[in-house]
Amino acid sequence: MPANPQVSILPQVSILMVARNAGRTIDAALHSARRQTVSAIEIVVVDDGSVDDTPALAQAHAAADPRVRVLPGPRRGLSAVRNASLAAAAAPLALILDSDDLLHPRHVERLLRARQRSGAQVCAANMLAFAVDDGGRALRAVPFAPGDAWRVPQDIGAARFVAANMIGGGGVSLGYLKPLLDLGFLRAHSLAYDERLRIGEDFDLVLRCLMAGARYRFVPEPTYFYRRHAASTSHRLDRADLTGLLLALDQADVAADDDALAHELAARRVNLVGTLRHLDAVAAFKQRAWGRAVAILRGDPVARRLMRGSVREGLARRLGLPASPQPGTRHRLAGAEEIQPFLEAMADALIPSTPLPEPVHAADRLPVSA
Structure with a gap:
Protein backbone atom coordinates (compact mmCIF):
# COMPACT_ATOMS: atom_id res chain seq x y z
CA MET A 1 0.00 0.00 0.00
CA ARG A 239 39.76 18.54 8.83
CA ALA A 240 36.86 16.53 10.25
CA ASP A 241 35.22 16.30 6.80
CA LEU A 242 38.41 15.14 5.13
CA THR A 243 39.30 12.71 7.91
CA GLY A 244 35.87 11.11 7.52
CA LEU A 245 36.41 10.75 3.77
CA LEU A 246 39.81 9.14 4.39
CA LEU A 247 38.36 6.67 6.91
CA ALA A 248 35.61 5.67 4.49
CA LEU A 249 38.14 5.31 1.67
CA ASP A 250 40.49 3.15 3.70
CA GLN A 251 37.66 0.72 4.41
CA ALA A 252 36.90 0.19 0.71
CA ASP A 253 37.05 -3.54 -0.04
CA VAL A 254 38.63 -3.74 -3.49
CA ALA A 255 38.55 -6.97 -5.45
CA ALA A 256 42.02 -8.47 -5.73
CA ASP A 257 41.99 -8.39 -9.54
CA ASP A 258 40.73 -4.81 -9.94
CA ASP A 259 44.05 -3.05 -10.43
CA ALA A 260 42.50 0.00 -12.11
CA LEU A 261 40.21 0.71 -9.18
CA ALA A 262 43.00 0.10 -6.64
CA HIS A 263 45.18 2.61 -8.52
CA GLU A 264 42.46 5.29 -8.53
CA LEU A 265 41.64 4.76 -4.85
CA ALA A 266 45.34 5.23 -4.03
CA ALA A 267 45.35 8.41 -6.11
CA ARG A 268 42.27 9.67 -4.27
CA ARG A 269 43.98 9.03 -0.95
CA VAL A 270 46.94 11.14 -2.07
CA ASN A 271 44.46 13.82 -3.13
CA LEU A 272 42.67 13.85 0.24
CA VAL A 273 45.92 13.91 2.23
CA GLY A 274 47.15 16.77 0.05
CA THR A 275 43.91 18.64 0.71
CA LEU A 276 44.46 18.20 4.46
CA ARG A 277 47.97 19.62 4.10
CA HIS A 278 46.57 22.53 2.13
CA LEU A 279 44.29 23.34 5.08
CA ASP A 280 47.33 23.11 7.39
CA ALA A 281 49.26 25.50 5.16
CA VAL A 282 46.37 27.98 5.09
CA ALA A 283 46.20 27.86 8.90
CA ALA A 284 49.96 28.43 9.13
CA PHE A 285 49.78 31.45 6.83
CA LYS A 286 46.97 32.93 8.94
CA GLN A 287 49.16 32.49 12.02
CA ARG A 288 52.07 34.13 10.13
CA ALA A 289 54.06 30.93 10.54
CA TRP A 290 55.59 31.42 7.12
CA GLY A 291 58.31 28.78 7.45
CA ARG A 292 55.87 26.04 8.45
CA ALA A 293 53.50 26.95 5.63
CA VAL A 294 56.27 26.89 3.03
CA ALA A 295 57.55 23.55 4.34
CA ILE A 296 54.08 22.00 4.06
CA LEU A 297 53.63 23.24 0.51
CA ARG A 298 57.13 22.27 -0.58
CA GLY A 299 56.48 18.65 0.31
CA ASP A 300 53.08 18.17 -1.35
CA PRO A 301 52.18 18.98 -4.98
CA VAL A 302 48.45 18.61 -4.31
CA ALA A 303 48.64 21.19 -1.50
CA ARG A 304 50.59 23.55 -3.78
CA ARG A 305 48.02 23.27 -6.54
CA LEU A 306 45.14 23.89 -4.16
CA MET A 307 46.97 26.88 -2.64
CA ARG A 308 47.39 28.41 -6.09
CA GLY A 309 43.66 28.03 -6.61
CA SER A 310 42.91 29.62 -3.23
CA VAL A 311 45.14 32.59 -4.05
CA ARG A 312 43.43 33.09 -7.40
CA GLU A 313 39.98 32.93 -5.82
CA GLY A 314 41.00 35.32 -3.03
CA LEU A 315 42.29 37.85 -5.54
CA ALA A 316 39.15 37.46 -7.63
CA ARG A 317 36.96 38.20 -4.60
CA ARG A 318 38.99 41.28 -3.72
CA LEU A 319 38.69 42.56 -7.29
CA GLY A 320 35.00 41.70 -7.54
CA LEU A 321 35.62 39.18 -10.34
CA PRO A 322 34.09 35.71 -10.78
CA ALA A 323 36.41 33.28 -9.00
CA SER A 324 36.18 30.49 -11.58
CA PRO A 325 35.29 31.81 -15.04
Whole structure:
Protein backbone atom coordinates (compact mmCIF):
# COMPACT_ATOMS: atom_id res chain seq x y z
CA MET A 1 0.00 0.00 0.00
CA PRO A 2 1.13 3.58 -0.56
CA ALA A 3 2.70 5.25 2.49
CA ASN A 4 0.05 7.95 2.23
CA PRO A 5 -3.47 6.40 2.22
CA GLN A 6 -4.83 9.36 0.22
CA VAL A 7 -2.67 8.36 -2.76
CA SER A 8 -4.43 5.79 -4.91
CA ILE A 9 -1.38 4.42 -6.76
CA LEU A 10 1.92 3.05 -5.61
CA PRO A 11 4.73 5.49 -6.40
CA GLN A 12 7.35 4.50 -8.92
CA VAL A 13 9.90 6.91 -7.47
CA SER A 14 10.41 8.44 -4.04
CA ILE A 15 11.94 11.91 -4.31
CA LEU A 16 13.92 12.32 -1.10
CA MET A 17 14.72 15.74 0.33
CA VAL A 18 16.65 16.66 3.46
CA ALA A 19 15.80 20.13 4.74
CA ARG A 20 17.28 22.29 7.45
CA ASN A 21 16.63 26.03 7.58
CA ALA A 22 15.88 26.04 3.85
CA GLY A 23 13.05 28.57 4.00
CA ARG A 24 14.47 30.67 1.18
CA THR A 25 14.65 27.83 -1.35
CA ILE A 26 12.48 24.85 -0.35
CA ASP A 27 9.25 26.25 -1.80
CA ALA A 28 10.74 26.43 -5.31
CA ALA A 29 12.39 23.01 -4.88
CA LEU A 30 9.11 21.34 -3.93
CA HIS A 31 7.20 23.05 -6.74
CA SER A 32 9.74 21.68 -9.22
CA ALA A 33 9.36 18.17 -7.76
CA ARG A 34 5.57 18.28 -7.88
CA ARG A 35 5.60 19.37 -11.56
CA GLN A 36 7.20 16.13 -12.81
CA THR A 37 5.66 14.59 -15.91
CA VAL A 38 5.68 11.24 -14.11
CA SER A 39 2.90 11.60 -11.58
CA ALA A 40 3.43 8.27 -9.78
CA ILE A 41 5.88 9.76 -7.32
CA GLU A 42 6.04 10.59 -3.66
CA ILE A 43 8.09 13.42 -2.17
CA VAL A 44 9.53 12.71 1.27
CA VAL A 45 10.82 15.76 3.12
CA VAL A 46 12.82 15.03 6.26
CA ASP A 47 13.12 18.22 8.29
CA ASP A 48 16.22 18.13 10.45
CA GLY A 49 15.40 20.57 13.22
CA SER A 50 14.77 23.74 11.21
CA VAL A 51 14.21 26.92 13.22
CA ASP A 52 12.93 29.00 10.31
CA ASP A 53 9.74 28.58 8.24
CA THR A 54 10.98 25.42 6.46
CA PRO A 55 8.50 23.07 8.24
CA ALA A 56 5.55 25.38 7.56
CA LEU A 57 6.41 25.69 3.88
CA ALA A 58 6.83 21.93 3.52
CA GLN A 59 3.54 21.26 5.35
CA ALA A 60 1.77 23.69 3.01
CA HIS A 61 2.90 21.56 0.07
CA ALA A 62 1.76 18.41 1.88
CA ALA A 63 -1.66 19.96 2.45
CA ALA A 64 -1.93 20.84 -1.26
CA ASP A 65 -0.54 17.57 -2.63
CA PRO A 66 -0.95 14.20 -0.82
CA ARG A 67 2.16 12.90 -2.57
CA VAL A 68 4.23 15.09 -0.22
CA ARG A 69 5.12 13.76 3.23
CA VAL A 70 7.00 15.70 5.90
CA LEU A 71 8.88 13.76 8.58
CA PRO A 72 11.11 14.78 11.50
CA GLY A 73 14.80 14.05 11.19
CA PRO A 74 17.09 12.24 13.64
CA ARG A 75 19.35 15.32 14.01
CA ARG A 76 22.53 13.25 13.81
CA GLY A 77 24.04 14.80 10.69
CA LEU A 78 23.26 14.87 6.99
CA SER A 79 23.99 11.22 6.23
CA ALA A 80 21.81 10.02 9.11
CA VAL A 81 18.95 12.15 7.81
CA ARG A 82 19.46 10.77 4.30
CA ASN A 83 19.24 7.26 5.77
CA ALA A 84 15.99 8.20 7.49
CA SER A 85 14.58 9.29 4.14
CA LEU A 86 15.74 6.04 2.48
CA ALA A 87 14.02 4.04 5.21
CA ALA A 88 10.78 6.02 4.71
CA ALA A 89 10.68 5.59 0.92
CA ALA A 90 7.65 3.65 -0.32
CA ALA A 91 8.77 3.32 -3.96
CA PRO A 92 11.27 0.81 -5.36
CA LEU A 93 13.45 3.67 -6.60
CA ALA A 94 14.70 6.75 -4.75
CA LEU A 95 15.88 10.02 -6.23
CA ILE A 96 17.84 12.65 -4.28
CA LEU A 97 16.85 16.32 -4.44
CA ASP A 98 18.54 18.90 -2.23
CA SER A 99 16.29 21.55 -0.71
CA ASP A 100 18.09 24.41 -2.48
CA ASP A 101 18.06 22.84 -5.96
CA LEU A 102 15.45 22.48 -8.73
CA LEU A 103 14.32 19.81 -11.19
CA HIS A 104 13.38 20.01 -14.84
CA PRO A 105 9.78 18.72 -15.25
CA ARG A 106 11.09 15.68 -17.16
CA HIS A 107 13.90 14.81 -14.77
CA VAL A 108 12.22 11.71 -13.33
CA GLU A 109 10.91 10.69 -16.74
CA ARG A 110 14.35 10.77 -18.37
CA LEU A 111 16.02 8.88 -15.54
CA LEU A 112 13.30 6.22 -15.55
CA ARG A 113 13.69 5.82 -19.29
CA ALA A 114 17.47 5.47 -18.94
CA ARG A 115 17.00 2.84 -16.25
CA GLN A 116 14.46 0.90 -18.32
CA ARG A 117 16.77 0.88 -21.34
CA SER A 118 20.01 0.09 -19.50
CA GLY A 119 18.93 -1.91 -16.46
CA ALA A 120 21.27 0.24 -14.34
CA GLN A 121 20.89 0.26 -10.58
CA VAL A 122 22.25 3.83 -10.41
CA CYS A 123 21.31 6.55 -12.90
CA ALA A 124 22.33 10.20 -12.76
CA ALA A 125 21.60 13.14 -15.03
CA ASN A 126 23.97 15.93 -15.96
CA MET A 127 23.38 19.09 -13.98
CA LEU A 128 22.96 22.74 -14.86
CA ALA A 129 24.88 24.69 -12.22
CA PHE A 130 23.43 28.14 -11.64
CA ALA A 131 24.15 31.09 -9.37
CA VAL A 132 21.72 33.75 -8.21
CA ASP A 133 22.29 36.81 -6.07
CA ASP A 134 20.19 37.60 -3.00
CA GLY A 135 17.58 39.32 -5.14
CA GLY A 136 17.22 36.42 -7.55
CA ARG A 137 19.25 38.24 -10.22
CA ALA A 138 22.58 37.94 -12.02
CA LEU A 139 22.07 34.31 -12.89
CA ARG A 140 24.80 32.34 -14.63
CA ALA A 141 24.11 28.76 -15.69
CA VAL A 142 26.62 26.27 -17.11
CA PRO A 143 26.48 22.50 -17.64
CA PHE A 144 28.26 20.65 -14.87
CA ALA A 145 29.73 18.10 -17.27
CA PRO A 146 30.49 20.14 -20.42
CA GLY A 147 31.99 19.09 -23.73
CA ASP A 148 31.38 16.48 -26.38
CA ALA A 149 32.49 13.59 -24.14
CA TRP A 150 29.44 14.16 -21.95
CA ARG A 151 26.85 14.60 -24.70
CA VAL A 152 26.07 10.90 -24.97
CA PRO A 153 24.56 8.40 -22.52
CA GLN A 154 27.28 6.17 -21.09
CA ASP A 155 28.13 3.69 -18.37
CA ILE A 156 30.60 4.77 -15.70
CA GLY A 157 32.75 2.11 -14.06
CA ALA A 158 34.10 2.27 -10.52
CA ALA A 159 37.66 3.26 -11.49
CA ARG A 160 36.49 6.08 -13.74
CA PHE A 161 34.02 7.24 -11.11
CA VAL A 162 36.82 7.60 -8.54
CA ALA A 163 39.15 9.26 -11.05
CA ALA A 164 36.47 11.88 -11.72
CA ASN A 165 36.22 12.86 -8.05
CA MET A 166 39.53 14.46 -7.14
CA ILE A 167 39.39 17.67 -5.09
CA GLY A 168 40.83 20.55 -7.09
CA GLY A 169 41.36 18.29 -10.08
CA GLY A 170 39.75 20.74 -12.47
CA GLY A 171 37.55 18.12 -14.14
CA VAL A 172 34.02 16.82 -13.69
CA SER A 173 33.25 15.56 -10.18
CA LEU A 174 30.66 12.85 -10.75
CA GLY A 175 30.05 12.56 -7.01
CA TYR A 176 28.09 15.82 -7.14
CA LEU A 177 25.44 14.28 -9.39
CA LYS A 178 22.26 13.32 -7.55
CA PRO A 179 21.48 9.66 -8.27
CA LEU A 180 18.37 7.63 -8.91
CA LEU A 181 18.94 4.53 -6.74
CA ASP A 182 17.49 1.03 -6.88
CA LEU A 183 16.41 0.52 -3.28
CA GLY A 184 16.10 -3.24 -3.73
CA PHE A 185 19.80 -3.36 -4.68
CA LEU A 186 20.78 -1.22 -1.69
CA ARG A 187 18.82 -3.38 0.72
CA ALA A 188 20.05 -6.64 -0.76
CA HIS A 189 23.66 -5.48 -0.21
CA SER A 190 23.02 -3.71 3.14
CA LEU A 191 24.10 -0.38 1.66
CA ALA A 192 23.26 3.00 3.19
CA TYR A 193 24.86 6.39 3.69
CA ASP A 194 27.97 6.44 5.88
CA GLU A 195 26.91 8.49 8.90
CA ARG A 196 30.46 9.65 9.58
CA LEU A 197 30.35 11.80 6.45
CA ARG A 198 29.14 15.39 6.30
CA ILE A 199 30.27 15.82 2.69
CA GLY A 200 30.89 13.35 -0.13
CA GLU A 201 28.08 11.09 1.11
CA ASP A 202 26.57 10.57 -2.35
CA PHE A 203 29.99 9.77 -3.86
CA ASP A 204 30.72 7.26 -1.10
CA LEU A 205 27.37 5.46 -1.44
CA VAL A 206 27.52 5.29 -5.24
CA LEU A 207 31.10 3.97 -5.11
CA ARG A 208 30.08 1.19 -2.72
CA CYS A 209 27.16 0.37 -5.04
CA LEU A 210 29.58 0.06 -7.97
CA MET A 211 31.95 -2.10 -5.94
CA ALA A 212 28.98 -4.36 -5.08
CA GLY A 213 28.26 -4.87 -8.79
CA ALA A 214 25.83 -2.06 -9.63
CA ARG A 215 25.71 -0.55 -13.10
CA TYR A 216 25.94 3.27 -13.29
CA ARG A 217 24.27 5.08 -16.23
CA PHE A 218 25.01 8.73 -17.01
CA VAL A 219 22.24 10.71 -18.74
CA PRO A 220 23.56 13.74 -20.69
CA GLU A 221 20.49 16.00 -20.53
CA PRO A 222 21.09 18.48 -17.65
CA THR A 223 17.72 18.11 -15.94
CA TYR A 224 18.97 18.67 -12.38
CA PHE A 225 19.53 22.34 -11.53
CA TYR A 226 22.27 22.78 -8.93
CA ARG A 227 22.35 26.06 -7.03
CA ARG A 228 25.83 27.40 -6.33
CA HIS A 229 26.11 29.68 -3.32
CA ALA A 230 28.47 30.42 -0.47
CA ALA A 231 26.47 28.36 2.01
CA SER A 232 26.77 25.13 0.03
CA THR A 233 28.11 22.39 2.32
CA SER A 234 30.37 21.09 -0.45
CA HIS A 235 32.21 24.43 -0.57
CA ARG A 236 33.30 24.30 3.08
CA LEU A 237 36.01 21.75 3.86
CA ASP A 238 37.51 21.16 7.27
CA ARG A 239 39.76 18.54 8.83
CA ALA A 240 36.86 16.53 10.25
CA ASP A 241 35.22 16.30 6.80
CA LEU A 242 38.41 15.14 5.13
CA THR A 243 39.30 12.71 7.91
CA GLY A 244 35.87 11.11 7.52
CA LEU A 245 36.41 10.75 3.77
CA LEU A 246 39.81 9.14 4.39
CA LEU A 247 38.36 6.67 6.91
CA ALA A 248 35.61 5.67 4.49
CA LEU A 249 38.14 5.31 1.67
CA ASP A 250 40.49 3.15 3.70
CA GLN A 251 37.66 0.72 4.41
CA ALA A 252 36.90 0.19 0.71
CA ASP A 253 37.05 -3.54 -0.04
CA VAL A 254 38.63 -3.74 -3.49
CA ALA A 255 38.55 -6.97 -5.45
CA ALA A 256 42.02 -8.47 -5.73
CA ASP A 257 41.99 -8.39 -9.54
CA ASP A 258 40.73 -4.81 -9.94
CA ASP A 259 44.05 -3.05 -10.43
CA ALA A 260 42.50 0.00 -12.11
CA LEU A 261 40.21 0.71 -9.18
CA ALA A 262 43.00 0.10 -6.64
CA HIS A 263 45.18 2.61 -8.52
CA GLU A 264 42.46 5.29 -8.53
CA LEU A 265 41.64 4.76 -4.85
CA ALA A 266 45.34 5.23 -4.03
CA ALA A 267 45.35 8.41 -6.11
CA ARG A 268 42.27 9.67 -4.27
CA ARG A 269 43.98 9.03 -0.95
CA VAL A 270 46.94 11.14 -2.07
CA ASN A 271 44.46 13.82 -3.13
CA LEU A 272 42.67 13.85 0.24
CA VAL A 273 45.92 13.91 2.23
CA GLY A 274 47.15 16.77 0.05
CA THR A 275 43.91 18.64 0.71
CA LEU A 276 44.46 18.20 4.46
CA ARG A 277 47.97 19.62 4.10
CA HIS A 278 46.57 22.53 2.13
CA LEU A 279 44.29 23.34 5.08
CA ASP A 280 47.33 23.11 7.39
CA ALA A 281 49.26 25.50 5.16
CA VAL A 282 46.37 27.98 5.09
CA ALA A 283 46.20 27.86 8.90
CA ALA A 284 49.96 28.43 9.13
CA PHE A 285 49.78 31.45 6.83
CA LYS A 286 46.97 32.93 8.94
CA GLN A 287 49.16 32.49 12.02
CA ARG A 288 52.07 34.13 10.13
CA ALA A 289 54.06 30.93 10.54
CA TRP A 290 55.59 31.42 7.12
CA GLY A 291 58.31 28.78 7.45
CA ARG A 292 55.87 26.04 8.45
CA ALA A 293 53.50 26.95 5.63
CA VAL A 294 56.27 26.89 3.03
CA ALA A 295 57.55 23.55 4.34
CA ILE A 296 54.08 22.00 4.06
CA LEU A 297 53.63 23.24 0.51
CA ARG A 298 57.13 22.27 -0.58
CA GLY A 299 56.48 18.65 0.31
CA ASP A 300 53.08 18.17 -1.35
CA PRO A 301 52.18 18.98 -4.98
CA VAL A 302 48.45 18.61 -4.31
CA ALA A 303 48.64 21.19 -1.50
CA ARG A 304 50.59 23.55 -3.78
CA ARG A 305 48.02 23.27 -6.54
CA LEU A 306 45.14 23.89 -4.16
CA MET A 307 46.97 26.88 -2.64
CA ARG A 308 47.39 28.41 -6.09
CA GLY A 309 43.66 28.03 -6.61
CA SER A 310 42.91 29.62 -3.23
CA VAL A 311 45.14 32.59 -4.05
CA ARG A 312 43.43 33.09 -7.40
CA GLU A 313 39.98 32.93 -5.82
CA GLY A 314 41.00 35.32 -3.03
CA LEU A 315 42.29 37.85 -5.54
CA ALA A 316 39.15 37.46 -7.63
CA ARG A 317 36.96 38.20 -4.60
CA ARG A 318 38.99 41.28 -3.72
CA LEU A 319 38.69 42.56 -7.29
CA GLY A 320 35.00 41.70 -7.54
CA LEU A 321 35.62 39.18 -10.34
CA PRO A 322 34.09 35.71 -10.78
CA ALA A 323 36.41 33.28 -9.00
CA SER A 324 36.18 30.49 -11.58
CA PRO A 325 35.29 31.81 -15.04
CA GLN A 326 33.42 29.20 -17.03
CA PRO A 327 31.91 29.20 -20.49
CA GLY A 328 28.32 30.29 -20.31
CA THR A 329 26.03 33.27 -20.54
CA ARG A 330 25.24 35.85 -17.90
CA HIS A 331 21.64 36.99 -17.68
CA ARG A 332 19.85 39.62 -15.68
CA LEU A 333 16.54 38.32 -14.38
CA ALA A 334 13.71 40.37 -13.00
CA GLY A 335 13.16 38.06 -10.04
CA ALA A 336 13.55 34.58 -8.61
CA GLU A 337 10.25 33.43 -10.11
CA GLU A 338 11.83 33.58 -13.56
CA ILE A 339 14.69 31.21 -12.74
CA GLN A 340 12.87 27.90 -13.34
CA PRO A 341 11.57 28.58 -16.88
CA PHE A 342 14.93 30.06 -17.86
CA LEU A 343 16.76 26.95 -16.64
CA GLU A 344 14.29 24.65 -18.37
CA ALA A 345 14.73 26.47 -21.67
CA MET A 346 18.50 26.43 -21.35
CA ALA A 347 18.54 22.72 -20.46
CA ASP A 348 16.34 21.87 -23.46
CA ALA A 349 18.60 23.87 -25.78
CA LEU A 350 21.92 22.54 -24.53
CA ILE A 351 21.64 19.01 -25.88
CA PRO A 352 19.34 18.62 -28.88
CA SER A 353 17.64 15.25 -28.64
CA THR A 354 14.85 13.34 -30.32
CA PRO A 355 11.52 14.39 -28.81
CA LEU A 356 10.46 11.85 -26.24
CA PRO A 357 7.10 10.08 -26.51
CA GLU A 358 4.44 10.58 -23.89
CA PRO A 359 5.78 10.47 -20.32
CA VAL A 360 6.22 7.12 -18.61
CA HIS A 361 2.81 5.99 -17.30
CA ALA A 362 1.30 9.24 -18.51
CA ALA A 363 -2.19 7.75 -18.26
CA ASP A 364 -1.75 7.55 -14.51
CA ARG A 365 -1.56 11.29 -14.00
CA LEU A 366 -4.06 11.68 -11.17
CA PRO A 367 -2.25 10.79 -7.94
CA VAL A 368 -5.21 10.91 -5.57
CA SER A 369 -8.42 8.98 -5.27
CA ALA A 370 -11.78 10.61 -5.80
